[in-house]
Amino acid sequence: MTESVNSYGAYLAQVNQIKAEYEAKKALLKVSSAETDDPYDKDPPPANRIAAYAQETDDVLHDTRQNARAIGDLTRGKTRLNLFSALTNADRADWYSFNVTKDNPTVGLSFTLDSNSKGGIHIQIIAQNGAIIADNAARSGDAKENYDDLTASKLELSKGTYYLKVARAVGDLNTTRPTYAIQLSASRYYREDYQTVERPVSQYATLFSSANTQSVASMSSVLSAAAGGDLFDLLL
Secondary structure, three states, X not given: OHHHHHHHHHHHHHHHHHHHHHHHHHHHHHHHHHHHOOOOOOOOOOHHHOEEEEEEEEOOOOOOHHHOEEEEEEOOOOEEEEEEEEOXXXXXXXXXXXXXXXXXXXXXXXXXXXXXXXXXXXXXXXXXXXXXXXXXXXXXXXXXXXXXXXXXXXXXXXXXXXXXXXXXXXXXXXXXXXXXXXXXXXXXXXXXXXXXXXXXXXXXXXXXXXXXHHHHHHHHHHHHHHHOOOOOOOOO
16 A cells, blocks of 8 residues: 555656646747747838938037937837948047937847948947947957947847947048948837938038938948848938
């Protein structure tokens, strides 16, 4: 009798173990499904159903975080931010600000340079407290890893205001004049497209106007291929 009871107890223990393993696997499947079931991991609506907004901002010779130009709110499943500008002579850096409206979206960035531009650009994402979050310079350590995540649309940012700093690539002379387009997104899907074109300081306006006319279309097509959308469709 004792042997029978012991045998039955062992059987129950085995059943309970199998049940626990099953419940654990089921819970894991639910978590995995929640992680992959992203309602915004899909193509955006057709262009004629996307609200497009455009603004022009004025560049300054001595950019700082304090006079950064606002380029919009980055909201997952809703907005995409596009920027078109250039670094003209004696313009050491451009500063912009943007707001992440919800906690921890995975933010992505893509950029392209006009084919006639000489030199590259140094891109940094900076927090309100001045900490460098992401940096495309090769020797920037963790910030470079974050930048790589950013270009793969995998960088998580907390809700708040951030700064985008664009300068010449490390080692480039101030005489180089890179013309660039940058796109920020928090999901593949969006329904509002915000586009900022930066007007240069007055003494370089003619030069920039010429570069703008020649390069917006070609730069737009490059970013379109990378990000699945038309960068400056409202402006063409």
